[in-house]
Amino acid sequence: MLNYTTKEIKERSALVVNPAKTCQPIGAMYAALGINKCLPHSHGSQGCCSYHRMHLTRHFRDPIVASTSSFTEGACVFGGKSNLSKGLETVFELYNPDIVAVNTTCLSETIGDDLTEIIKSTNLPEDKVVIYANTPSYVGSHVTGFSNMTKAMVSHLAKKERDVPSNTINIIPGYVEPSDMGEIRRMLKLLDIPSIMFPDTSGVVNAPNKGKYEMYPEGGVTIEELKATGDSKATVALGSFSSKEAAYELEKRFDIPPHILKLPIGIKATDEFLMSLLSLTGDVFIPEELEIERGQLLDVMIDVHHHYHGKKVALFGDPDIMIALTEFVIDLGMIPKYVITGTPGKEFERTIKGMFEKADLKECVVKAEADLMTLHQLIKNESVDLLIGNTYGKYIARAEDIPLVRVGFPILDRVGHSYFPTVGYKGALRLIEKISTAILDKYDETCPEEDFELVM
Ligand code: SF4
Numbered sequence: 001m002l003n004y005t006t007k008e009i010k011e012r013s014a015l016v017v018n019p020a021k022t023c024q025p026i027g028a029m030y031a032a033l034g035i036n037k038c039l040p041h042s043h044g045s046q047g048c049c050s051y052h053r054m055h056l057t058r059h060f061r062d063p064i065v066a067s068t069s070s071f072t073e074g075a076c077v078f079g080g081k082s083n084l085s086k087g088l089e090t091v092f093e094l095y096n097p098d099i100v101a102v103n104t105t106c107l108s109e110t111i112g113d114d115l116t117e118i119i120k121s122t123n124l125p126e127d128k129v130v131i132y133a134n135t136p137s138y139v140g141s142h143v144t145g146f147s148n149m150t151k152a153m154v155s156h157l158a159k160k161e162r163d164v165p166s167n168t169i170n171i172i173p174g175y176v177e178p179s180d181m182g183e184i185r186r187m188l189k190l191l192d193i194p195s196i197m198f199p200d201t202s203g204v205v206n207a208p209n210k211g212k213y214e215m216y217p218e219g220g221v222t223i224e225e226l227k228a229t230g231d232s233k234a235t236v237a238l239g240s241f242s243s244k245e246a247a248y249e250l251e252k253r254f255d256i257p258p259h260i261l262k263l264p265i266g267i268k269a270t271d272e273f274l275m276s277l278l279s280l281t282g283d284v285f286i287p288e289e290l291e292i293e294r295g296q297l298l299d300v301m302i303d304v305h306h307h308y309h310g311k312k313v314a315l316f317g318d319p320d321i322m323i324a325l326t327e328f329v330i331d332l333g334m335i336p337k338y339v340i341t342g343t344p345g346k347e348f349e350r351t352i353k354g355m356f357e358k359a360d361l362k363e364c365v366v367k368a369e370a371d372l373m374t375l376h377q378l379i380k381n382e383s384v385d386l387l388i389g390n391t392y393g394k395y396i397a398r399a400e401d402i403p404l405v406r407v408g409f410p411i412l413d414r415v416g417h418s419y420f421p422t423v424g425y426k427g428a429l430r431l432i433e434k435i436s437t438a439i440l441d442k443y444d445e446t447c448p449e450e451d452f453e454l455v456m
Contacts, residue, residue: 021342034199044105239320266328
């Protein structure tokens with residue numbers, strides 16, 4: 001399928017082949033689904049909305065609902081004001097959400113529709129809420145869209161009602177799976193820390209099948225909780241690309257100190273997450289349950305390190321996940337030969353280069369705003385033992401006969417990601433299992449008969 005990918009790498013500034021990202025509104029829509037009883041609304045043409053819904057539906061294998069302003073030729077010429085106003089009135093009348101989260105698209109951004117003015121002049125039911133984010137897809141990626149909608153939750157809803165901050169800590173979990181958000185919440189509960197996590201898609205896009213269709217499942221942060229984020233004593237933002245803007249907005253508006261951390265993927269990043277939480281609460285004890293989980297993870301790392309130690313790995317996907325994963329594979333003794341993200345950002349390259357330098361890894365390559373063709377060409381020049389990334393990596397995996405561990409967004413051809421976390425100690429254990437299994441399966445398939453072992 002990728003038979004024509006050449007080994008020779010040429011500088012391409014105006015051509016992307018097999019992008020390692022998707023468009024802003026997808027991330028905005030995913031973030032919006034993390035609000036309880038929220039209907040995402042796409043301000044643009046139907047095709048955009050269908051694509052965004054379909055992509056999310058395929059990844060989560062759950063029906064993703066969203067409405068659209070449904071632009072036609074008229075809206076393209078005269079603007080989408082009447083489409084959005086009429087659309088919002090109809091949505092509240094027919095589907096009765098508590099809140100609608102509007103994202104723009106390339107078209108409405110190019111026209112220059114003024115969402116503030118349009119929504120202000122729309123006849124909305126008194127008890128209902130509309131928030132919105134500008135998400136032009138010719139800037140950034142789906143991660144930028146997630147960040148913009150998460151920031152919009154703060155700028156439209158957060159309030160300061162108290163003179164003295166509450167004991168609550170705001171947690172912004174980043175662009176991760178609902179299973180990861182659930183795992184973060186479980187760790188917070190074990191630490192007994194009062195928190196507001198937003199967005200929270202657990203229980204929404206991985207809701208249980210109850211035998212009848214529910215348009216708004218039980219999960220998601222509530223509007224009341226979002227309002228109360230303005231009274232919290234601190235914000236912990238996980239993953240700077242997807243979460244820091246909302247944390248800075250809370251600081252700007254309400255003077256709430258932001259703490260920007262890596263996603264808690266891997267043992268070191270999970271330690272940092274838990275220790276940062278403890279330092280914010282003044283507590284000093286880690287609950288026994290988490291200590292046991294950490295000890296088990298350490299035990300497995302020691303038991304099976306010979307499976308992956310020294311193996312070369314290519315990683316591609318969203319920047320926050322790549323940053324945490326790179327640190328984790330270095331901790332496992334692997335060599336992160338290539339680390340690629342499609343999302344732009346020099347900060348990404350600086351952070352990963354810092355990790356290479358610290359681990360004395362001289363021949364490794366990091367690229368932001370890169371595509372999968374570049375990754376494939378790099379692999380053609382010097383191959384790796386393992387690929388870690390989303391489903392789109394399967395074409396390179398097949399062409400070069402390299403095992404692929406699926407992590408990130410989107411995963412369109414396997415199940416499990418919505419239900420089993422990759423964050424926390426439990427998530428790290430699962431990642432080790434997947435990495436180790438992929439490497440050993442490949443070895444079992446290809447090794448000479450005399451090396452085919454029962455015990456490995
Ligand atoms: S037109 Fe823009 S917003 Fe719509 S699907 Fe394409 S990239 Fe995404």
